[in-house]
Amino acid sequence: MPPKSITDLTLVKELLDTVGGEDAITVVKLCEKKRKMTTDEELSKKMKKKVTEVRAILNKLHFRGIACYQKARNQKTGWYNYTWEIKKDRIAEIIEEQQKENLEKLNNKMKLEADYSLFDCTKCNHREVFEVAAEYNFICPTCGGNMTSANDPNRQKELLTKIKNIEKELTLLNKMK
Numbered sequence: 001m002p003p004k005s006i007t008d009l010t011l012v013k014e015l016l017d018t019v020g021g022e023d024a025i026t027v028v029k030l031c032e033k034k035r036k037m038t039t040d041e042e043l044s045k046k047m048k049k050k051v052t053e054v055r056a057i058l059n060k061l062h063f064r065g066i067a068c069y070q071k072a073r074n075q076k077t078g079w080y081n082y083t084w085e086i087k088k089d090r091i092a093e094i095i096e097e098q099q100k101e102n103l104e105k106l107n108n109k110m111k112l113e114a115d116y117s118l119f120d121c122t123k124c125n126h127r128e129v130f131e132v133a134a135e136y137n138f139i140c141p142t143c144g145g146n147m148t149s150a151n152d153p154n155r156q157k158e159l160l161t162k163i164k165n166i167e168k169e170l171t172l173l174n175k176m177k
């Protein structure tokens, strides 16, 4: 089933959690649901959180350009009202930037592990190519632990799955922004 909200995507969840804390996802969900500008008071009521707490989250999101606000003076009270909007395209932009680098790293890792016979120390993760590891009789030159092949087909599969999942989410995100 295709995701209904961008907050269903793991990459979006992770980003919002890092930027605004665990409640940031709820803020974005509520704003997304309303489809128009939402005041921080409304959010505070719906989330059963103090307005100051909601504002703190919104400010963190604002700092990264994910949330933006409009300020208007309430004619009756004379106070300022802040209405907030979530910028989905900005969320997509940040994630694309992040994942571009991450995908490159994962692809390189996969290629390297497929091209060379690599051996990892089971204790300290020290890595050597086959020739060097064989010279040491597959005993880690750093800590004396056993070295085993890193060319694990399961690991290759795992890396590929990771890459595919990220690519899939990026495509979805692009359609939903």
Ligand SMILES: [Zn+2]
Pocket: 121, 122, 123, 124, 125, 126, 140, 141, 142, 143, 144, 145
């Ligand atoms: Zn070691």
